[in-house]
């Protein structure tokens with residue numbers, strides 16, 4: 001599989017601890033306080049969430065391979081407690097890559113069952129151990145230490161876990177919610193744009209958190225997450241209506257652009273640090289194309305980027321990462337986000 005070959009090359013080329021990675025991706029930055037006992041570390045793949053419990057530390061996601069030492073250096077800025085648990089929001093290597101470096105004896109690894117299946121089957125970085133899994137929900141610990149895990153259905157993949165910290169009024173949403181824009185859909189890992197609105201709506205109503213940590217990027221309010229839910233629901237509904245009348249994804253996009261409240265999700269600016277280039281606008285167009293394919297029963301492919309007409313010149317992918325033009329398909333180079 002070409003995709004695994006490319007991921008393998010990314011993984012093998014290694015990382016630098018600070019600044020930018022060898023692939024030109026944004027490197028790890030200083031640990032940031034989010035709320036209560038929850039901190040986050042940006043860069044070198046997805047966000048890593050650091051949750052300090054009474055006797056140890058829980059990490060949510062472990063970035064690209066080679067990030068273990070740099071993650072620990074950031075954790076040591078806030079506590080000397082040992083790592084006791086790693087929770088993975090999904091199986092992609094930019095979220096599980098340093099599990100083996102950080103997960104020694106006695107470190108419990110927890111994931112949703114579909115993610116467990118992918119992690120233990122192995123990818124470019126080899127098989128990863130999972131000690132405990134859940135299908136719909138699971139509670140770990142109590143009081144200040146309590147963590148609630150939820151799975152609401154497919155979206156970015158078919159194993160996207162939401163990790164909720166009730167005492168901190170905060171949830172880590174993983175890549176189903178990254179960069180506050182319509183998410184990358186990975187059909188090869190069971191992702192689905194048609195399923196996404198139901199998944200994120202259930203998350204919104206089930207998890208009362210005020211603070212929503214994105215899988216990549218920053219931190220949002222509950223209200224901002226709701227606006228994301230509303231936009232993705234509208235995107236799928238617009239795809240359905242437009243397809244029914246023989247229209248195109250581009251026509252569906254034009255209809256969405258008529259709604260001023262959607263402008264942040266159809267923006268033409270590249271988000272600082274966004275690994276694969278592209279804009280919210282191009283991601284929305286990609287997801288409309290994926291929606292049309294899913295509606296027609298075709299097998300969608302993972303698509304990294306399409307040129308944004310208002311970007312001049314169009315964004316170049318970072319070194320080591322594939323671009324993917326309008327016809328991007330399985331034979332294009334790809335990087336899983």
Ligand SMILES: [Zn+2]
Pocket residue numbers: 090092095156175336337
């Ligand atoms: Zn991902």
